[in-house]
Amino acid sequence: MEHGYAARLDCAPCGRGADVDLDSLCRQLGAQFPLVEIRKHATCPHCGGAVTLAMRLAKAGPKPAGHPMAIRIKPTSPRR
Numbered sequence: 520m521e522h523g524y525a526a527r528l529d530c531a532p533c534g535r536g537a538d539v540d541l542d543s544l545c546r547q548l549g550a551q552f553p554l555v556e557i558r559k560h561a562t563c564p565h566c567g568g569a570v571t572l573a574m575r576l577a578k579a580g581p582k583p584a585g586h587p588m589a590i591r592i593k594p595t596s597p598r599r
Contacts, residue, residue: 524574532568
């Protein structure tokens with residue numbers, strides 16, 4: 520975010536996708552969470568399918584209100 524990037528998750532099985540709310544993602548997973556790892560931890564909230572991640576430079580200006588695709592974080596297995 521601080522470098523002007525935006526991220527998008529897309530679901531191949533159902534064709535839906537949306538920009539990632541990076542502020543919420545940082546609050547949920549921490550600012551140091553590697554964004555490229557999100558594919559391993561996220562599923563489509565509509566069909567449960569795997570998602571792909573695309574990053575792009577964001578335009579300066581206000582963020583769009585609302586995000587139609589919230590990220591569903593998969594539960595993690597306890598480490599042994």
